[in-house]
Amino acid sequence: MSFEFRPGLTIANGQLLSGTGRGTEVHAACFLPQRKVTLDTDLIERPRELRRIVAHEVFHFVWWRLGNPRREEWDSILTRERREGARGELGYSADVLKEGLKPADWKRLSLRWRHYRCESFCDSAAWFFCRGLHSEYTLAPRFRRRRQAFFESLLDGGPLSI
Numbered sequence: 001m002s003f004e005f006r007p008g009l010t011i012a013n014g015q016l017l018s019g020t021g022r023g024t025e026v027h028a029a030c031f032l033p034q035r036k037v038t039l040d041t042d043l044i045e046r047p048r049e050l051r052r053i054v055a056h057e058v059f060h061f062v063w064w065r066l067g068n069p070r071r072e073e074w075d076s077i078l079t080r081e082r083r084e085g086a087r088g089e090l091g092y093s094a095d096v097l098k099e100g101l102k103p104a105d106w107k108r109l110s111l112r113w114r115h116y117r118c119e120s121f122c123d124s125a126a127w128f129f130c131r132g133l134h135s136e137y138t139l140a141p142r143f144r145r146r147r148q149a150f151f152e153s154l155l156d157g158g159p160l161s162i
């Protein structure tokens with residue numbers, strides 16, 4: 001897997017851009033088939049945030065190879081949270097997507113739902129490895145504990161494929 005830093009990262013029309021000022025600002029992007037992660041140079045000055053973002057991006061590769069049984073376990077955690085009215089998330093990426101979900105997305109496992117479950121997995125992994133205070137950690141502690149147990153069990157299962 002390779003990592004590169006580029007300045008002023010944005011996404012416009014599904015394309016990652018650097019230094020154009022167009023589109024939506026992002027900290028990073030990953031390219032799974034190319035096994036590449038691009039990070040914004042601003043993160044070099046913010047080592048704690050860099051660690052969190054790198055963990056998030058690396059877990060995109062873990063999710064890619066995770067397999068259905070573990071993915072379904074993750075689904076059931078999220079479905080249970082929804083049933084119990086859990087608000088908030090453990091990162092901005094998941095939070096924005098969760099806010100945009102409609103009841104039909106949960107029911108039909110829509111593309112939007114699948115995007116959300118992947119981002120919530122990556123944000124939760126980053127939280128698991130970089131706990132502490134962060135303004136993006138808004139999920140209530142009782143729901144965090146279930147996610148924590150999931151990641152503990154995942155790591156107990158041996159090395160993860162990336």
Ligand SMILES: [Zn+2]
Nearest residue numbers: 056093119122
């Ligand atoms: Zn992500």
